[in-house]
Amino acid sequence: MQVLDDLWIRIAVWFRGLLESFLPPWAVQLTMDVLGILLLIVLGIVVVLAFTYMERKVIARVGDRIGPNRAGPFGIFQAIADAIKMLTKEDVTPTNADRWLFLAAPIVVIIPAVLLYAVLPLGRGMVGVDLNIAVVFVVAMGGIPILTMLMAGWASNNKYALLGAFRTVAQLISYEVPMVVALLTVVLLAGTMSTVGIVEAQASFPFALVTPVAFVVYMLAGLAELNRTPFDLLEADSEIVAGYFIEYSGMKFAMFFLAEYINLFMVAGMITTLFLAGWQWPILPSWLWFLIKVVLVIFLMMWIRATFPRFRIDQMLGFAWKALVPLSLINLFLVALVAKVLEPGWVRTGVLFVSNLALLAGAIAIMAQVARKREERARAAGEAAIKRYYGSEVR
Amino acid sequence: MLKTETITINMGPQHPSTHGVFRMVLTLNGETIVDLKPMFGYLHRGLEKTSESRTYLQAVPFTDRLDYICSMSNNFAYAVAVEKLAGIEVPLRAEYIRVIMAELTRLVNHMLAVGFLFNDLGAWYTPVVYAFRERERILDLFEMASGSRMMCNYIRPGGVAADLPAEFLPQLRKMIPHLENFVREIRFYLSDNEIFKARAVGVGFLPADMAVAYSITGPVLRASGVKYDVRKAEPYSIYDQFDFDVPTQVAGDVYARYLQRLDEMDESLKILRQAVERIPEGEYATKVPSRLRPPKGEAYARIEAPKGELGFYLVSDGSPNPYRWRNRPPSLINLSALREMCLGHKVADVVTILGSIDITLADVDR
Amino acid sequence: MYGKGIVKGLWVTLKHIWGTYAKDIKRFPRRYAPGGIAKRTDYDLYGLFTLQYPEERYEMFPRFRGALMHLRNPETGEPNCTACGACERACPHGVISLEGEGKGKDRKVTAYRYDLGRCIFCRLCVESCNFNAIELSREYELSRYKKDFILELDDLLKIGDKYGIHKTGEAWGVTE
Ligand code: SF4
Numbered sequence: 016m017q018v019l020d021d022l023w024i025r026i027a028v029w030f031r032g033l034l035e036s037f038l039p040p041w042a043v044q045l046t047m048d049v050l051g052i053l054l055l056i057v058l059g060i061v062v063v064l065a066f067t068y069m070e071r072k073v074i075a076r077v078g079d080r081i082g083p084n085r086a087g088p089f090g091i092f093q094a095i096a097d098a099i100k101m102l103t104k105e106d107v108t109p110t111n112a113d114r115w116l117f118l119a120a121p122i123v124v125i126i127p128a129v130l131l132y133a134v135l136p137l138g139r140g141m142v143g144v145d146l147n148i149a150v151v152f153v154v155a156m157g158g159i160p161i162l163t164m165l166m167a168g169w170a171s172n173n174k175y176a177l178l179g180a181f182r183t184v185a186q187l188i189s190y191e192v193p194m195v196v197a198l199l200t201v202v203l204l205a206g207t208m209s210t211v212g213i214v215e216a217q218a219s220f221p222f223a224l225v226t227p228v229a230f231v232v233y234m235l236a237g238l239a240e241l242n243r244t245p246f247d248l249l250e251a252d253s254e255i256v257a258g259y260f261i262e263y264s265g266m267k268f269a270m271f272f273l274a275e276y277i278n279l280f281m282v283a284g285m286i287t288t289l290f291l292a293g294w295q296w297p298i299l300p301s302w303l304w305f306l307i308k309v310v311l312v313i314f315l316m317m318w319i320r321a322t323f324p325r326f327r328i329d330q331m332l333g334f335a336w337k338a339l340v341p342l343s344l345i346n347l348f349l350v351a352l353v354a355k356v357l358e359p360g361w362v363r364t365g366v367l368f369v370s371n372l373a374l375l376a377g378a379i380a381i382m383a384q385v386a387r388k389r390e391e392r393a394r395a396a397g398e399a400a401i402k403r404y405y406g407s408e409v410r
Numbered sequence: 411m412l413k414t415e416t417i418t419i420n421m422g423p424q425h426p427s428t429h430g431v432f433r434m435v436l437t438l439n440g441e442t443i444v445d446l447k448p449m450f451g452y453l454h455r456g457l458e459k460t461s462e463s464r465t466y467l468q469a470v471p472f473t474d475r476l477d478y479i480c481s482m483s484n485n486f487a488y489a490v491a492v493e494k495l496a497g498i499e500v501p502l503r504a505e506y507i508r509v510i511m512a513e514l515t516r517l518v519n520h521m522l523a524v525g526f527l528f529n530d531l532g533a534w535y536t537p538v539v540y541a542f543r544e545r546e547r548i549l550d551l552f553e554m555a556s557g558s559r560m561m562c563n564y565i566r567p568g569g570v571a572a573d574l575p576a577e578f579l580p581q582l583r584k585m586i587p588h589l590e591n592f593v594r595e596i597r598f599y600l601s602d603n604e605i606f607k608a609r610a611v612g613v614g615f616l617p618a619d620m621a622v623a624y625s626i627t628g629p630v631l632r633a634s635g636v637k638y639d640v641r642k643a644e645p646y647s648i649y650d651q652f653d654f655d656v657p658t659q660v661a662g663d664v665y666a667r668y669l670q671r672l673d674e675m676d677e678s679l680k681i682l683r684q685a686v687e688r689i690p691e692g693e694y695a696t697k698v699p700s701r702l703r704p705p706k707g708e709a710y711a712r713i714e715a716p717k718g719e720l721g722f723y724l725v726s727d728g729s730p731n732p733y734r735w736r737n738r739p740p741s742l743i744n745l746s747a748l749r750e751m752c753l754g755h756k757v758a759d760v761v762t763i764l765g766s767i768d769i770t771l772a773d774v775d776r
Numbered sequence: 777m778y779g780k781g782i783v784k785g786l787w788v789t790l791k792h793i794w795g796t797y798a799k800d801i802k803r804f805p806r807r808y809a810p811g812g813i814a815k816r817t818d819y820d821l822y823g824l825f826t827l828q829y830p831e832e833r834y835e836m837f838p839r840f841r842g843a844l845m846h847l848r849n850p851e852t853g854e855p856n857c858t859a860c861g862a863c864e865r866a867c868p869h870g871v872i873s874l875e876g877e878g879k880g881k882d883r884k885v886t887a888y889r890y891d892l893g894r895c896i897f898c899r900l901c902v903e904s905c906n907f908n909a910i911e912l913s914r915e916y917e918l919s920r921y922k923k924d925f926i927l928e929l930d931d932l933l934k935i936g937d938k939y940g941i942h943k944t945g946e947a948w949g950v951t952e
Pocket residue numbers: 844866867868869870871872894895896897898899900901902
């Protein structure tokens with residue numbers, strides 16, 4: 016088990032030894048760093064290939080279909096076939112587009128996505144850099160895609176793209192707030208901002224159990240950050256066709272696509288790290304645990320995508336500001352209070368868990384009340400109209 | 411002081427959710443709709459004029475192409491009109507077959523309407539795939555009886571094109587409980603969904619008086635609370651012999667229209683059950699000459715098509731070709747209230763409201 | 777309780793995911809139906825519904841309306857068509873054009889052109905035929921690489937030979 020657990024680390028150490036036998040120390044360091052970066056990029060691309068395939072399969076299965084099954088056994092090369100198709104497609108730049116911005120956007124969008132992988136602990140001791148402010152890094156890098164989407168939407172000189180870009184800015188900035196507050200809750204509990212430290216702090220209880228509210232808020236905000244159903248308004252194909260990347264084609268489009276799936280893995284990885292104890296948990300090797308949890312989280316996201324319709328833009332912003340922000344703020348306050356009073360352990364976890372559930376129940380009750388009011392209003396309007404019609408006519 | 415501008419957007423003619431080639435000119439203030447101008451006619455094929463240069467029988471395949479989702483009801487309406495014009499009696503078995511087919515068509519149409527409504531709402535094809543699955547089973551029955559899935563050309567003046575094949579009724583008997591299960595599953599899956607309710611309740615409100623003023627018919631009218639159904643108001647064929655209700659809703663919004671369609675599916679299944687039980691043996695058609703020459707005169711016949719009241723107005727001058735061939739497409743007339751329903755809502759709602767009216771552009775433009 | 781609808785929805789789709797895999801297991805190790813022909817008979821809300829088209833295909837119903845075919849007289853092997861022109865007149869689209877020679881009983885068809893690209897498969901031509909000469913076949917893979925959509929008499933007879941039908945309207949319960 017131990018062997019399997021640090022399999023990758025052993026390989027790295029062995030390789031380093033191999034290099035040291037014939038290279039000067041600075042060259043060894045350089046090679047290892049470059050290799051690490053390459054590895055992360057390759058990981059990113061593999062992730063994209065794997066999860067596009069998985070997404071298509073899951074959605075197909077929900078719809079009683081088989082899904083891609085032509086390219087290779089069980090269709091596993093479908094993603095590669097798609098990539099080849101993308102590469103061979105005509106690359107169109109609209110005549111009146113803002114040329115440089117238009118070209119820059121797809122490149123800029125991918126960089127922060129890959130950069131984020133640096134702080135993701137993939138297993139015990141397997142992290143690009145153990146930054147002590149990793150959480151801040153994640154939030155900061157998460158902000159850059161907003162800019163690129165606005166760039167893409169504005170530069171395309173297309174009204175749908177512009178609408179998509181408006182929506183992007185509104186949505187992503189709104190959801191950044193509850194996300195950061197949920198993050199803060201975790202940081203408060205863990206007492207550190209390093210992702211590795213946060214994982215280690217969850218040795219006994221995953222934070223999803225300690226503070227379910229933060230988990231739910233982070234999950235929802237994560238879905239919104241990823242533009243996934245029910246928050247996929249940025250690219251809502253039935254309304255604004257494709258949103259900010261409507262004018263992109265070929266490989267430039269593929270870049271946005273890549274960034275989307277790289278981000279998917281990243282957000283799922285962050286949820287795993289922050290709330291599901293990262294690579295912790297016994298028996299299986301740590302990196303496998305991490306992978307399993309990430310895949311489960313991603314499956315949940317795909318499942319949700321395959322099941323639900325999407326919100327409307329104003330409802331979604333309302334949901335962020337009126338529901339998620341207050342909820343997460345109250346939760347932050349609660350957690351801060353309890354964490355100050357009680358020592359870590361069973362009692363604290365229990366108290367936090369129960370109080371969080373109560374908070375969640377309260378929020379749901381309020382939302383149900385609002386929904387009922389809406390329904391009653393709609394009914395009343397209908398009733399009034401019917402009375403108007405039948406009242407003035409002889410039946 | 412902040413100055414804002416409205417933007418004008420052309421939604422369509424190529425747009426993923428205008429259900430065909432339909433164009434809406436939207437004037438937006440941010441995302442709120444200030445004005446909406448529907449423009450149609452991109453799919454105009456001149457079916458009325460074409461049919462006037464054909465015989466009465468040759469026009470039947472053209473009616474298939476009016477509203478290609480419910481070709482059977484179009485055939486039905488046309489056949490009723492021709493029979494009225496020429497004074498043709500229809501055997502009882504044929505009437506039963508017609509009712510079965512018309513109700514199956516209603517099921518097909520409402521399934522698709524519900525499914526595509528969810529597509530417009532952004533549910534990633536799942537409800538629509540479920541709807542298509544069941545639709546395919548019903549279309550199999552159509553194919554078994556008429557030889558074609560969609561362009562059935564089955565209900566003819568005088569009866570139907572051919573008797574039902576032997577396997578048809580057993581198959582249908584097996585399918586009715588299955589379809590009931592399907593409706594139940596859709597209710598379970600979607601009716602309570604909070605996201606759907608948030609999107610649909612109170613959106614696209616069409617008051618009952620305005621609906622009548624626009625002469626809206628079909629599920630859209632009944633969802634606004636007006637109990638009007640041609641099957642009850644002016645029974646044609648043998649609909650007066652069946653026991654069924656006309657469900658209505660109160661709220662008149664997108665959600666009510668969705669519920670209305672599910673309720674109507676239940677009622678259709680009720681009619682189907684009775685029809686399958688009671689269908690008699692006998693002739694399936696009265697002989698009608700292929701170059702029918704109806705006496706001079708005119709006739710208007712209407713039926714309750716799945717989308718609303720479908721009427722055919724025929725004028726004969728005694729020759730084998732109709733002098734005037736006119737139809738009242740439910741989609742076009744229901745579409746006329748789109749602007750009123752959309753004003754003040756968001757861009758995303760336009761799509762939903764359009765989906766909830768349930769139009770076929772082939773029917774709008776003819 | 778608020779949120780119930782969400783859970784219900786997820787439950788339904790989960791059942792569908794599970795259902796497809798359950799059917800997959802039943803089909804193991806072959807994914808596609810043996811022989812490649814299937815009939816849609818099972819009424820089940822769950823499980824795979826789609827067909828893997830080129831490998832699997834459904835058996836067409838006997839009444840299926842595909843491309844036109846010409847029938848032969850089983851004894852003489854000659855086409856039944858007498859070039860009466862009823863189908864030409866019955867067709868709403870002017871798809872058919874034909875030529876014949878001879879008078880009365882000896883009249884024979886010499887050329888018959890059928891424009892596949894314009895046919896709407898309405899079967900009015902067949903209904904007008906009194907000589908058991910034409911019928912719609914079950915041919916449905918009608919796409920072409922070139923624009924050779926016009927079928928001549930020989931092509932139509934070839935399709936007819938493939939199906940071996942001797943009477944118009946056998947499947948329709950009308951044989952006049
Ligand atoms: S099937 Fe209809 S369209 Fe085709 S040739 Fe016969 S009559 Fe003409």
